Amino acid sequence: MKNLAKYLILIAICVVVTISFPAKMAFGADPPNVHVHCAISVTVDDIVEWEPANFAPIVLANITAQNSAPEDNKPLTLWTNCNVELGADNTAAARLTDGNDVLVTNYKLSTDGDGAATSGADANAIAASHDYGGADHFALYSSFLTTELAITHVSGDGNVEVTLYAQATNATNEVSDSGDYTATQTITAIWVSDD
Numbered sequence: 001m002k003n004l005a006k007y008l009i010l011i012a013i014c015v016v017v018t019i020s021f022p023a024k025m026a027f028g029a030d031p032p033n034v035h036v037h038c039a040i041s042v043t044v045d046d047i048v049e050w051e052p053a054n055f056a057p058i059v060l061a062n063i064t065a066q067n068s069a070p071e072d073n074k075p076l077t078l079w080t081n082c083n084v085e086l087g088a089d090n091t092a093a094a095r096l097t098d099g100n101d102v103l104v105t106n107y108k109l110s111t112d113g114d115g116a117a118t119s120g121a122d123a124n125a126i127a128a129s130h131d132y133g134g135a136d137h138f139a140l141y142s143s144f145l146t147t148e149l150a151i152t153h154v155s156g157d158g159n160v161e162v163t164l165y166a167q168a169t170n171a172t173n174e175v176s177d178s179g180d181y182t183a184t185q186t187i188t189a190i191w192v193s194d195d
Helices: 002-020 023-027 123-129
Strands: 048-051 071-080 082-088 104-111 149-151 159-169 187-194
Touching (some): 048 187, 071 082, 082 104
Antiparallel strands (some): 048 071, 071 159, 082 149, 104 159
């Protein structure tokens, strides 16, 4: 009986202690928060990238008369975080031919940015590269962008829409042979400097 009384007293003490002190108090306070740090870094390389990888094909309307001058254009996005220059292929590959005869093959280029508020070519760059009469004029394939077109990158605007225009005509006082004519123009973006 004495043991039972001791046992009941012990249980009563445990109940009183448990009620009087929450579990956390019984085992001490929570430990403080412990912080660790991790420094993160990354380097962004100079990026010069076309998207997609090539212009969509330009299919000109048929030449139906000696003075026909069909033209068309296709845009392409140039992703860049640096200043670049755009050059063109001035070789026979860029001249429309059916394998025997040739057409007068002309090109011009435009950008959606002005090189000041948005990435692109400013008026001076356009004038320098379009020495054949200005941005609205076509140049013969052999003189197209012989002076590269300077594209100025503006921070916060990492893309430039570049539009390539093509035009075909018969030579003066000439009519080319009938048939299908093809050419390939290559525009090259050349790194110049970080902005």
